[in-house]
Amino acid sequence: MILCGAAAVGTAVFFTSCSDNKDSGRPAIIGQSIFVPNEMNAAVTVELEFDGEGTVFNTNEWFSVEPFDVVPGTNSLTVKVMELNTELTERVAGFMVNDGTNTQFYVIQDPVPGWDVSKKTASVSGEEQSYTFSIKGNTDFDAVVAEGVDWLTIDSVTESDSTLLADNATYSAYRTYNINMSVAANDGEVRTAEITLNGVDGVTTATIEVSQMGELVADFSRDFYRRTLGIRFTATTCGYCPMMSEAMTLAYEETGGRFLPFTIYGIMAGSDWWVYDYWLEWMNAFATRYFPRGIVNGYAVVENNNPSTNAAIFTQLTEEARTNIPANTVIGGTVSVSGSNVDANISVASKEAGVYTIGVFLMESHIVGQQSGAGASYEHNFVVKDEFTHYMGDDLSLSTESVQELTYTMPIPSTVEDINNCYVCVWIAKDDTFSGQVSGVLYADYNMLIDNVVNIPVNGFALFEYEN
Secondary structure, three states, rough: OOOOEEEEEEEEEEEEOOOOOOOOOOOEEEEEEEEEOOOOEEEEEEEEEEEOOEEOOOOOOOOEEEOOEEOOOOEEEEEOOOOOOOOOOOOEEEEEOOOOOOEEEEEEOOOOEEEEOOOOOEEEEOOOEEEEEEEOOOOOEEEEEEOOOOOOOEEEEEOOOOOOOOOOOOEOOOEEEEEEEEEOOOOOOOOEEEEEEEEEOOEEEEEEEEEOOOOOOOOOOOOOOOOOOEEEEEEOOOOOOHHHHHHHHHHHOOOOOOEEEEEEEEEOOOOOOOOOOHHHHHHHHHHOOHHHHHHHEEEEEEEEEOOOHHHHHHHHHHHHHHHHHOOOOEEEEEEEOOOEEEEEEEEHHHHHHHEEEEEEEEOOOEEEEOOOOOOEEEEOOOOEEEOOOOOOOOOEOOOOEEEEEEEEEEEOOOOOOHHHHEEEEEEEOOOOOOOOOOOEEEEEOOOOOOEEEEEOOOOOEEEEOEEO
């Protein structure tokens, strides 16, 4: 409920006639907050009453306030928009009026209508289930499933997580929308449904997709798609480590995800803010005591160098493995969050019988934080957070032309910052090694040859993939 009239704050009394802002349907001023539309040169005039003479102090460039001086009694102050707000959240800033005491006013500019749909796709497992797709935005909407789709229905759209703006009185229009849906079981191939978001303003629209996994059936007559694992030892106190991180990220992008980084954070000088518990055991396994260093597929040692040089080396090692060490295994499965747990259902297909180890790890990307040599806003990616298996893998015996199903679960670790930025990395290794020809690489025998690896997103799936 909005109460219009007069309210005393210090020596200033301010009021409005309760005439609505024609863009939002609300008064132009509520308390000490003045609302302006997201429109160039739009002007909002409010009536304010002061006890004495005073001066307006405004250091903001995106709006102006006139006149600069106030007098005892009723004053008309006009706030004019000088810049557009390009964000999905309101823009808030303040100005002061000194009429004997400093009185703070806030100007709140409307956001761009819409939603953050940078994550436009969702992936779900093949069983019958209830599923929630969450987005953030500022405009209510109807969610409509494309015509002809009978396996997915929208149950409801709910809202949560609106936050208080800087005026400590107004709640933001930017909030979380939860699209709650029912998904039928799928015993066929992968299928996709398109969902259109129609804003209640009649103008704003967006589209998202939900893909559902089908039955995992291995085709043993085809070559399994082979990926390469790049292990990186690092620390937030390591000033040279961002070079190796950039090189691995470049290789990941240049190979289309065939090269997968695996980042192990260790502690140096006691100052790291999150550390993988078994970092030292991993370093001992690969006979290294310093950061940074890259170990590719368990046998190829790459020392730190400039990013473009090392990216080329990682890319060459990836191609060398694809050509000379074809995968005997391929990995698929689903990862889901249920309550406070992460569940991973993994399927491993093998062409020939063999004894392997399987490593299953919870990973996180897009963690912004301190990094020596890169500042306080560095983005940490491909970070190991916890392990479902033994840190060096569990024993796994595979049969000829068979598929083995494995199930893992863990509580969401306290070190996870955003479970939506997490995924599960699964690798299969055998007690072996390989010696190749890539220049600048030390080939060593650490009794760990990665046969294949895959990343599975949280609330998503991975299918069996083939080279052709």
